[in-house]
Amino acid sequence: MTTFVTFARLILFLENKRMSEENAEYAPEVCCHCGGIGCMYCNKKGTVMVPQPAQKCRHCDGDCCIYCGYTGWERPLKEY
Numbered sequence: 001m002t003t004f005v006t007f008a009r010l011i012l013f014l015e016n017k018r019m020s021e022e023n024a025e026y027a028p029e030v031c032c033h034c035g036g037i038g039c040m041y042c043n044k045k046g047t048v049m050v051p052q053p054a055q056k057c058r059h060c061d062g063d064c065c066i067y068c069g070y071t072g073w074e075r076p077l078k079e080y
């Protein structure tokens with residue numbers, strides 16, 4: 001579990017770094033698939049980084065589909 005926390009922090013760190021580098025305006029939005037509990041699609045964080053202004057996925061309108069990576073948001077930042 002400690003390893004996972006460390007890993008999550010590393011991801012966040014890299015995320016912030018990438019954000020500032022690209023100067024993109026991303027903000028965390030509650031994952032539509034799990035409603036914030038955390039699931040495999042949001043990296044168990046309950047939120048996904050979405051370009052602002054955040055828009056619901058135009059394919060499923062927030063119902064989750066393959067186009068939004070099952071997060072319900074338009075162009076969510078992928079974290080792998």
Ligand SMILES: [Zn+2]
Nearest residue numbers: 031034039042
């Ligand atoms: Zn989720």
Ligand SMILES: [Zn+2]
Nearest residue numbers: 057060065068
């Ligand atoms: Zn969708």
